[in-house]
Amino acid sequence: MRNAMDNESSAPEGWREQKRRETRQRIAETGLNLFIANGYEATTLEAIAAASGISARTFFYYFKSKEDILLAWQQGLPDAVRAAILAEPPDQRPLHLVRNAFLKLAAQFSSEQAAAIDRILRSTEQLRASNQAKFLSMEKATFDALSEHWPQARRRKALQVVAMASVGAMRLSVDAWADEAGQKPLASFIKQTFSALEAEL
Amino acid sequence: MRNAMDNESSAPEGWREQKRRETRQRIAETGLNLFIANGYEATTLEAIAAASGISARTFFYYFKSKEDILLAWQQGLPDAVRAAILAEPPDQRPLHLVRNAFLKLAAQFSSEQAAAIDRILRSTEQLRASNQAKFLSMEKATFDALSEHWPQARRRKALQVVAMASVGAMRLSVDAWADEAGQKPLASFIKQTFSALEAEL
DNA sequence: AGAGAAATTTACAGTCTGTGCAATTTCAAA
């Protein structure tokens, strides 16, 4: 029961949550640095926990697996995708709209840190596989956001396909960008890939 | 050194290889049946090895991981994709060519067993991730085969995009097909998805 | 302030996948 001089629920329960987030963040950073320094497989949970100042068991209270540390860095992605698409004016063809949204998004997600994470994600078979899940979540977010722009049921199939092709184009762009070690900006790859897509179909 | 009454290399060294393949096949079947019966995670390596009549250690002489059993069932996929695409007459636009190749392919890979494997592959997070790798390998096979039809370097980007969109369409088709528990044939979903793709772009 | 509930942290023991190593068995070729 709350009453009187009670600021909603921001201070009381918010403190716990905030501390929890801070700890989680600290572990994620510690882990990432160790991965960068020693490689993913060579870094044991024990090491991450020790460097984070917690017990090995407590690690699993914050992350459900070692891999989860890396996924945590992209947790904001689906929301960002969704927001970027909804921010676009709907007077464009869906494919074009998504292209423009992704172009704006590319700025945020092509930092040096993002590149480092990407490098780790490509380093082992297991991580490469789970990295694909990222694109699946992007595809879902894209489809959901497009569905808000065009809620008509008869557009469903079309939007699904647009989401698939757009995210696929994004993936090809990121791959090409990563292969060239970041000479040209990601945005130029995105433009090129989407152009090729429209030209070929 | 081979000489005289020597039938190439089919009988002599072939015997070992054949037995090896048989053992591998037996393990794969035993494992799959156990997965179907008890679920993937509930089936231990120990159980698979015992039911296959080998030691747990020997299992790893045939498969590099438990997961690998499932991947073994799709080992022929890339070659089949490649063959199907190369078998198509090249007097069609690339996207259309791949569509027709996939339609012919769909017959082979929509057996009851394939559906069972697909169900297992969707049952856990880990397997869902590695299942995506299947589509990546299809994409690569598609691109490689298309590159033989159109070897010109300036078509590279375009073919890459076609491979991505085609395999993506295939994935959406399989998903829709699996969701409907196989009421309509897979082929009809493929036609529909490719139509939507061409319409939207 | 103090009792009690709830969240956090930890130790301990145990399961399971996967690897390294060395010994043993099997089998095709000389």
Place this chain on the structure above:
DNA sequence: TTTGAAATTGCACAGACTGTAAATTTCTCT
């Protein structure tokens, strides 16, 4: 029949992850 490579196995071990129960901390309510 001998020999060497491939196949098979046991054993020991690392490392990720879970179940449980107990301690410790952090609120909440009175």
